[in-house]
Amino acid sequence: MPQCGTAMSSRIIVVGAGAAGLMAAGQAAESGAEVVLLEKMAQPGRKIRISGKGRCNLTNAAALPDFLARFGKNGRFLRQCFQQFFSLELLRFFAERGLETVTERGGRVFPAQEGRAADVVDVFRHWLDGLPVSLRPGSQVDGLLLDNGQVRGVLCGGNAVLGRAVILAAGGSSYPATGSSGDGCRLAAGAGHSIVPIRPALVPVETGGGLAARLAGLHLRNVGVRLLINGKRKEEAFGELLFMKYGLSGPVILTLSGLMVDALEAGSAVSMVIDLKPALDEQKLDARLLRDFAERRKEPMDSALRGLLPAQMVPVCLDEVGIQAARLAGEVTAAERRRLRGWLKAVVLPVTGYRGFKEAIITAGGVNLAEVDPRTMQSKLCAGLYLAGELLDIQADTGGYNLQAAFSTGWLAGRSAAAALKADSP
Ligand SMILES: Cc1cc2nc3c(=O)[nH]c(=O)nc-3n(C[C@H](O)[C@H](O)[C@H](O)COP(=O)(O)OP(=O)(O)OC[C@H]3O[C@@H](n4cnc5c(N)ncnc54)[C@H](O)[C@@H]3O)c2cc1C
Incomplete structure (x- = not known):
């Protein structure tokens, strides 16, 4: 099998350049990893661009208990993640990169400039440009390379892309025209994960x-x-x-x-x-x-x-x-x-x-949370595999909660994967 890549001593592969994957890639790179970010669409962040009717409701100003309650019983999975990276940290992240925000009715937070969801994607693009992240649009991942319960890389366009960790952030199944068409759950299932049946939500x-x-x-x-x-x-x-x-x-x-x-x-x-x-x-x-x-x-x-x-x-x-x-x-x-x-x-x-999924804002169901470590987002079934974003069995009401969950789980997956590589390195 043809292979791309060399020693891969600190390489992390991120699958999907949506909210979770963009954040994961940057955090992993800032923490010392060399990152390959594979995105099947021609552009990253397609869903972010259309979110909130083009305004992008980034997060919500609700306090942690109320915020978690919006996710129903699965909200508790996010507690440890949100304790490390929550709405204030997200807003600081954007402010430090020049994106001002405004809080509106119901605590909904948007970019301050009207109709500028695209600015959110631009923040990520500029940030990643300055980091050791190789963003590869038009790269569809078709499978994970597994070896004795350990992920070794991914299969992409007939090539093996090797890495020491893989962060799966390929989204759910809603609005498939944006690129999220259920690959995330299919790839996770290939690594042995059980999938809570998916269904359209906010539909x-x-x-x-x-x-x-x-x-x-x-x-x-x-x-x-x-x-x-x-x-x-x-x-x-x-x-x-x-x-x-x-x-x-x-x-x-x-x-x-x-x-x-x-x-x-x-x-x-x-x-x-x-x-x-x-x-x-x-x-x-x-x-x-x-x-x-x-x-x-x-x-x-x-x-x-x-x-x-x-x-x-x-x-x-x-x-x-x-x-x-x-x-x-x-x-x-x-x-x-x-x-x-x-x-x-x-x-x-x-x-x-x-x-159907074509018109559903989010996907309910997804990768079974019992099989993911909430302190790191690492798979409990497959070493070196991390999961983030909407492919997990988490879903909330409208109001900015879903994007915050994607950003926060991406943040944690990126940092944890890079920290694990450092700890493992001779
Ligand atoms: C119309 C609409 C409006 C919304 N508005 C809001 C809002 O205002 N506020 C809010 O909080 N939430 C909103 N949401 C929900 C929110 O956008 C999602 O929950 C969030 O974007 C999920 O992020 P993600 O990174 O997990 O997945 P996605 O953003 O779906 O990203 C997954 C990425 O993975 C890529 N990918 C998929 N399969 C592969 C593969 N095999 N190989 C390589 N790449 C792959 C996809 O192309 C995609 O770029 C909205 C959703 C929709 C549809």
Whole structure:
């Protein structure tokens, strides 16, 4: 087999130049290693560039306990990693390299200059340029070279690239057009790792009944959404949502999607109840309707409702509650008002499915955490193999948590791998 490379006495191979791999490569190099960073796409950091709608929500200002809670029960795996490199350290890392940040609503941290996710990638490129890191775009890794429970390198384009440690940071399976198409888990499985079944997460959902299709394109702010599983209220969220031809998307839906996907997979009945007027209780809403209809008593209902609902929603609302568009506001009966009130407080949509990896912000599931040392990110099954980023079975809500996890696990994997080589060197 052809081989690239020579003595490899301090060489570390990093697979994947995303958030985790870029950080791992730089940290390993700063700690004394010679690094080969293999990236299958033509450019590094494709996913970072599109993250946060091109703004890149880098991290979150939440304190450690709240931050960890966003990862659910697997959050505890990250504790030791975050104790060493957390949001403050990440922000210092960027500030020292000239990237100013700004903290917004919900503690979300972004580059200060509007729309500059690409600046985040540039920080890494400049940093790595000054270090012994050989970044090789267009290099797809197809396998790990293993020898008696020890990793010896990787197989890349038919060549063996040898190294004393390998950091796998090839991402999950979501947005495969960015390069992360599930190779990370496949490569880890080749080294004996078990994979917690992967599924799309932070993903739009499909709904039945045709209501969403009629409202497709409509963006609502400040709505409440209740999630019902087998008829029981399971969770509630507040914020923005977007009607799509097939169902619903937007921040509130993505936040609730993890529970929905799990419930659908378990065969449960799932539905969502949208409260279009969460700031008004039934009594206040009734008073508002009475006032509006008195003021607009000569107007037909399709005009009178415009003060209360977006125009696209008015005909749908009238159909749903069985009031004719031409009916005058002043003629609406108490029973009709009750039906209207009921609909405004509870638009029910049955959830029939969820979209695929192509549209999922992150991948749930991944390399089993029980097989990875949380103090170093080293594999417990294969000496010299380290794992970082979204290929691990960690996933969080939107808000900057996922990128911080990728940066922090990459930081720890890079440092630990280099330290282990130093300790091992004669
Ligand atoms: C649209 C979108 C918006 C997002 N916005 C945010 C946000 O604002 N804030 C946030 O915290 N999170 C956000 N996320 C999630 C976040 O971007 C990811 O969790 C994070 O980038 C994962 O980093 P990673 O390094 O583990 O994987 P990736 O960024 O996926 O990087 C993996 C890299 O490995 C490469 N690779 C894969 N296979 C191979 C192979 N065989 N050989 C060589 N290279 C390979 C890939 O090409 C890729 O470059 C967003 C995700 C998406 C899809």
